[in-house]
Amino acid sequence: xxxxxxLRIGNTLVVTVLEDLHDRDAMSLQxxxxxxxxxxxxxxxxxxxxxxxxVDSFLGRMLNDIAAGVRLLGAQMVVVGIQPAVAITxxxxxxxxxGVRTAVxxxxxxxxxxxxxxxxxxxxxxxxxxxxxxxxxxxxxxx
Amino acid sequence: MPILGEDDIVQSRQHAREAARxxxxxxxxxxxxxxxxxxxxxxxxxxxxxxxxxxxxxxLTSTDGRERTGIEIVVSDEGPGIPDIDQALSDGxxxxxxxxxxxxxxxxxxxEMTIESAVGSGTTITIRKWRR
Numbered sequence: 001x002x003x004x005x006x007l008r009i010g011n012t013l014v015v016t017v018l019e020d021l022h023d024r025d026a027m028s029l030q031x032x033x034x035x036x037x038x039x040x041x042x043x044x045x046x047x048x049x050x051x052x053x054x055v056d057s058f059l060g061r062m063l064n065d066i067a068a069g070v071r072l073l074g075a076q077m078v079v080v081g082i083q084p085a086v087a088i089t090x091x092x093x094x095x096x097x098x099g100v101r102t103a104v105x106x107x108x109x110x111x112x113x114x115x116x117x118x119x120x121x122x123x124x125x126x127x128x129x130x131x132x133x134x135x136x137x138x139x140x141x142x143x
Numbered sequence: 144m145p146i147l148g149e150d151d152i153v154q155s156r157q158h159a160r161e162a163a164r165x166x167x168x169x170x171x172x173x174x175x176x177x178x179x180x181x182x183x184x185x186x187x188x189x190x191x192x193x194x195x196x197x198x199x200x201x202x203l204t205s206t207d208g209r210e211r212t213g214i215e216i217v218v219s220d221e222g223p224g225i226p227d228i229d230q231a232l233s234d235g236x237x238x239x240x241x242x243x244x245x246x247x248x249x250x251x252x253x254x255e256m257t258i259e260s261a262v263g264s265g266t267t268i269t270i271r272k273w274r275r
Contacts, residue, residue, distance in 0.1 A: 022152070
């Protein structure tokens, strides 16, 4: 998609939104991104909004929906580069995007994404009763 | 500018942002104004008859003695109208499957908002913001 190409780097999909998105662009980004997650088995998504100057309630809701979809596919998403003016507008609009993890820039975003992905992996191995593991790497367990 | 379909939502918000910039509004106000226009333009596309309407932007100059510049945006359509304006202005109310943030959110972003609406003949929403 021209307005928001999805680039795969290792286990991470990097999406840079290049220009103001029409509603249908935002919806096809959702479909495209979740499709690529399924195909590639990527564990993280970094969504860069640093050139975006207007986020209205529709796009805000799409960001929430995309984050929820990514989570349902077992991956983590971090949105980076929200401009200060956009942040102020979103809060006044009543959209705090509580379901969306964010970081101030791509560097911090990648670091956060790495932590989230690792934490999610750890949670899976830690979960008792799921596969008999006790989280210490002992596949046979001894509860 | 006319609103004739979904593409005009992006057009209108960029147009509003540029007008606000030219009138000397700062980055945050440009974002507020553009976002408010985006919400109202989307309302037209969703609710007005054939998704058609009109947006007019003009400069305001205060008349109350103080030298002030502002922006006024009039968004009108000949759609079905809003039966209960108070309800449409309350957070969370939606008639179209959205989150019900459009009108109350728009009011919070702007300094003034007036709604004139008659069921069956259309809606005119006027929003204003003054430069600080």
